[in-house]
Amino acid sequence: MTTVASLAPRSIDEAADLVRDAARRRAVILPVGAGTKRSWTRPAARCDLELSTREMAGIVAYEPGDGTVTALAGTRWSELARRVAEHGHHLSPELPADADATVGGIVAAGQSGLDRLRFGPVRHQVLGMRVVMADGRIAKTGGRLVKNVTGFDLHRLHTGAHGTLGLVAEVSLRLHPAPESRAIGLAFAASRAEALAIARAALALPRTPWAVLVHDLVSEPRNRWMVAVLLAGRADVLADDVKGLRAAAPTVPVMSESDDPSRFEGTWGGQRALETGGLAVHALRVTTAPGDVERICAKLDEIAALLGTEVRLVLQPGIGIVHACFRDLDAGRAARIGSALASLGARIHWRGLDDDLRARVALFGDGEPAGIALMRRIRAALDPHGLWATGRLAGGL
Amino acid sequence: MDARVVEQLRAILGPSGVLAERARRVPYESDGLAFARSVPELVILPRDTRETAAAMRVLHAAGVPIVPRGAGTGLSGGATPVEGGVVIGTARMRDVLEIDPANRCARVQAGVVNVDLTHAVAAHGLFYAPDPSSQKACTIGGNTAENSGGPHCFRHGSTTRHVLGLVIVMPDGEVLDVSRPAVDPDGYDLVGLFVGSEGLFGIATEITVALLPVPPVTVTILALFRDLDAACDAVTDMIGARLEPSAIEIIDKLTIEAVEASVLAAGYPKDAEAVLLVEAEGTEAEVSSLVRVVESLLVARGAFDLRRARDEAERARLWAGRKGAYGAMGRVAPDLYVCDAVVPRTKLRELVAATTEICRAKGLRLANVFHAGDGNLHPNIPYDRRDADELRRVLEAGDEILKVCIAAGGSLTGEHGVGLEKIGAMEWLFTPDDLAAMCRVREAWDPALRMNPGKLLPVRACRETHTRPPPPGERA
Numbered sequence: 001m002t003t004v005a006s007l008a009p010r011s012i013d014e015a016a017d018l019v020r021d022a023a024r025r026r027a028v029i030l031p032v033g034a035g036t037k038r039s040w041t042r043p044a045a046r047c048d049l050e051l052s053t054r055e056m057a058g059i060v061a062y063e064p065g066d067g068t069v070t071a072l073a074g075t076r077w078s079e080l081a082r083r084v085a086e087h088g089h090h091l092s093p094e095l096p097a098d099a100d101a102t103v104g105g106i107v108a109a110g111q112s113g114l115d116r117l118r119f120g121p122v123r124h125q126v127l128g129m130r131v132v133m134a135d136g137r138i139a140k141t142g143g144r145l146v147k148n149v150t151g152f153d154l155h156r157l158h159t160g161a162h163g164t165l166g167l168v169a170e171v172s173l174r175l176h177p178a179p180e181s182r183a184i185g186l187a188f189a190a191s192r193a194e195a196l197a198i199a200r201a202a203l204a205l206p207r208t209p210w211a212v213l214v215h216d217l218v219s220e221p222r223n224r225w226m227v228a229v230l231l232a233g234r235a236d237v238l239a240d241d242v243k244g245l246r247a248a249a250p251t252v253p254v255m256s257e258s259d260d261p262s263r264f265e266g267t268w269g270g271q272r273a274l275e276t277g278g279l280a281v282h283a284l285r286v287t288t289a290p291g292d293v294e295r296i297c298a299k300l301d302e303i304a305a306l307l308g309t310e311v312r313l314v315l316q317p318g319i320g321i322v323h324a325c326f327r328d329l330d331a332g333r334a335a336r337i338g339s340a341l342a343s344l345g346a347r348i349h350w351r352g353l354d355d356d357l358r359a360r361v362a363l364f365g366d367g368e369p370a371g372i373a374l375m376r377r378i379r380a381a382l383d384p385h386g387l388w389a390t391g392r393l394a395g396g397l
Numbered sequence: 398m399d400a401r402v403v404e405q406l407r408a409i410l411g412p413s414g415v416l417a418e419r420a421r422r423v424p425y426e427s428d429g430l431a432f433a434r435s436v437p438e439l440v441i442l443p444r445d446t447r448e449t450a451a452a453m454r455v456l457h458a459a460g461v462p463i464v465p466r467g468a469g470t471g472l473s474g475g476a477t478p479v480e481g482g483v484v485i486g487t488a489r490m491r492d493v494l495e496i497d498p499a500n501r502c503a504r505v506q507a508g509v510v511n512v513d514l515t516h517a518v519a520a521h522g523l524f525y526a527p528d529p530s531s532q533k534a535c536t537i538g539g540n541t542a543e544n545s546g547g548p549h550c551f552r553h554g555s556t557t558r559h560v561l562g563l564v565i566v567m568p569d570g571e572v573l574d575v576s577r578p579a580v581d582p583d584g585y586d587l588v589g590l591f592v593g594s595e596g597l598f599g600i601a602t603e604i605t606v607a608l609l610p611v612p613p614v615t616v617t618i619l620a621l622f623r624d625l626d627a628a629c630d631a632v633t634d635m636i637g638a639r640l641e642p643s644a645i646e647i648i649d650k651l652t653i654e655a656v657e658a659s660v661l662a663a664g665y666p667k668d669a670e671a672v673l674l675v676e677a678e679g680t681e682a683e684v685s686s687l688v689r690v691v692e693s694l695l696v697a698r699g700a701f702d703l704r705r706a707r708d709e710a711e712r713a714r715l716w717a718g719r720k721g722a723y724g725a726m727g728r729v730a731p732d733l734y735v736c737d738a739v740v741p742r743t744k745l746r747e748l749v750a751a752t753t754e755i756c757r758a759k760g761l762r763l764a765n766v767f768h769a770g771d772g773n774l775h776p777n778i779p780y781d782r783r784d785a786d787e788l789r790r791v792l793e794a795g796d797e798i799l800k801v802c803i804a805a806g807g808s809l810t811g812e813h814g815v816g817l818e819k820i821g822a823m824e825w826l827f828t829p830d831d832l833a834a835m836c837r838v839r840e841a842w843d844p845a846l847r848m849n850p851g852k853l854l855p856v857r858a859c860r861e862t863h864t865r866p867p868p869p870g871e872r873a
Binding site: 063064065066067068088089110112120121123124131133137138139140141143144145146147148149150151152153154156157159160161165176177178206207233234236237239240241244287288289290291319320321345347364369370371372374375377378380381382393394395397 | 497499500543544546550554555557558567573574575577578579580581582583584585586587589590592593594612613633636637639640641679680681682683686687739740741742743768771772773806807808809810811812813814815819823826827828830831832833834835837838839840841842853
């Protein structure tokens with residue numbers, strides 16, 4: 001692997017200068033944050049310079065009374081979450097507490113967290129941005145307000161674009177009330193069907209849980225499946241939620257935060273790691289309509305059997321996310337898995353492949369996204385000279 | 398309009414899909430921005446995506462400007478016809494195409510009326526959350542174009558949070574189908590980008606929207622205040638305490654008087670200078686917990702009376718009064734200028750006071766009825782458009798209000814859009830570089846700039862991108 005130059009400007013203006021300079025030299029830039037999600041995209045077709053935001057860190061504005069925060073792209077997400085928690089705010093997405101990931105990286109990658117069922121995707125948290133454009137100009141979109149329809153929502157375009165349309169330099173986010181207390185219902189199940197039935201009961205509770213996860217990463221031979229129902233909110237409301245869960249799923253033991261805070265934190269933190277597919281490499285993220293999760297699982301079983309390998313699953317049935325981890329993956333197998341899922345109309349995204357596989361596997365499946373011609377025009381409009389490293393996303397974006 | 402173009406359109410849309418006679422075009426001369434009027438050269442009313450696409454191809458070949466229009470309830474002139482242009486209305490696209498209760502979504506034609514969608518899904522225990530005051534008339538297509546709000550967007554978010562997929566007819570007639578809901582966008586988020594684009598990108602013909610389960614319990618509180626400042630402070634306190642009712646609305650005395658004198662009389666007390674309408678929804682435990690905290694906070698801020706809607710009928714009446722407030726203002730003056738600005742919620746009191754002062758200094762009356770919880774101010778100025786001097790003062794006041802809001806960290810519009818009304822103000826909020834990025838994205842959708850020209854983006858900003866600077870390396 002060839003090494004490329006890496007620069008880490010300390011301010012937005014410095015970043016803009018570097019971009020202008022690179023543009024003059026016709027260099028191709030790959031924007032990175034902490035670099036924790038490199039495996040989410042294909043290797044760039046060409047990259048002369050990595051421009052890291054990691055030194056552009058800090059809170060630009062935090063107005064606790066207004067429930068909004070603005071931070072530079074290189075701010076560690078975990079640090080920002082800690083800072084706003086001091087004023088009773090919750091930062092969504094909820095990610096592992098020790099994660100290095102940056103504000104800019106998480107937004108640029110459109111990363112989800114443990115709390116997505118409650119608060120929605122990260123694109124719903126972003127209120128505005130400042131972006132360094134391919135000509136070195138700095139463009140603002142949106143604002144720091146919870147409600148605002150002034151101008152096009154270009155921040156929606158940059159969210160999830162992995163820096164292929166500009167360098168996300170500063171982000172404004174909406175905040176949520178931090179839950180006063182939390183509880184987790186954890187249940188073993190002998191089969192996936194049984195586990196999903198419990199999950200369905202939890203999802204039908206009158207107040208949507210914080211998260212509902214189902215997985216088969218358990219080492220116990222007879223009860224391979226586990227369901228986790230996470231509840232959080234105002235203390236008196238939580239007590240009622242727990243009662244509701246006990247009524248809906250009587251077999252699920254519920255642990256409250258107050259029972260044993262440190263053990264509780266460990267269990268809750270474990271769910272954060274699970275949300276991204278757990279510990280496994282070779283992780284495939286399949287997304288579908290919530291009602292199709294079981295069908296996708298059955299298909300994954302079928303493919304694994306056909307390939308003579310093993311698959312482990314982490315499911316978020318309320319959202320429609322299936323993380324699948326395959327043992328003994330190679331490019332040929334990945335392609336067969338991808339096409340089998342495409343036939344069900346599911347979307348795929350390989351997220352944990354090593355560099356070698358990543359270059360050989362269609363990370364987003366074989367097809368092109370609907371609207372790819374328009375996406376290419378948008379890219380050409382915002383980056384006419386191909387400054388940003390490309391060929392990394394679906395459709396070669 | 399070229400007779401051959403009209404003939405081609407008739408062949409596609411049938412005789413009732415093309416309104417050519419002046420008398421039938423006049424009703425389309427303006428939207429809710431009443432002082433901006435221009436009779437369109439032609440109005441066409443396609444019935445579906447296929448007809449829209451075919452008509453758009455004809456108009457593309459003829460190089461005709463296009464103004465998309467829903468119900469025409471918009472307040473920023475987004476649907477005001479343009480010189481030499483055609484208005485494409487969605488009035489004949491009124492079908493709810495699919496309801497998917499298991500996945501809590503529905504696919505509808507653009508012309509479906511907002512409240513009709515909620516009625517259509519009610520049997521499944523679901524509802525559509527964005528609820529603009531005009532929801533009995535406005536359409537899902539119009540809401541999508543404007544990224545509309547409404548009182549309950551405080552809890553549930555504006556339209557953009559509820560649109561999952563779209564079928565869009567592009568300016569050249571090409572159909573872009575991104576209607577299938579995705580957990581995360583495939584490639585770039587075209588759906589999120591399109592919502593709120595005010596008709597400059599194309600016309601949405603089908604919209605897939607998220608539906609929410611009807612909450613088991615809803616409580617509506619009316620808190621009476623002796624002054625508007627205290628009501629504003631109560632809202633700031635609620636936000637500071639991170640409380641999350643589903644709606645927080647302020648209605649001032651002049652508005653109350655107008656509503657109470659109208660057919661919409663909601664039972665708002667006339668002895669209050671301001672009332673706060675707060676709604677809490679959720680489970681019994683959630684609502685009672687929240688209401689307890691909210692009520693004690695309201696009392697601490699000086700609410701002299703707290704009333705709860707006793708039943709669904711009373712609740713409906715309170716909301717009918719709130720949502721009918723603009724119409725009721727017709728009793729005060731023939732016309733109403735509905736301003737729309739957003740401010741940080743820590744600054745409600747000072748900015749409401751500033752707007753009051755601006756209107757007083759110009760000899761104008763001011764009625765406030767607004768989405769206080771979102772910091773979304775609606776200073777409403779009653780006027781008579783036949784009085785040219787008064788209209789001038791109204792527009793000046795509108796500009797001054799926007800300027801003080803921007804200076805306080807606010808924005809030009811929270812839910813009504815920029816349209817024609819605030820196009821000149823875009824440069825107060827955005828730099829030429831900000832606007833250049835928007836112009837380039839617009840050109841990617843509509844290279845000929847035929848979609849809703851003269852709206853949202855100042856011409857100067859776009860002209861700049863037409864004479865794009867040479868690539869950086871080639872600069873002297």
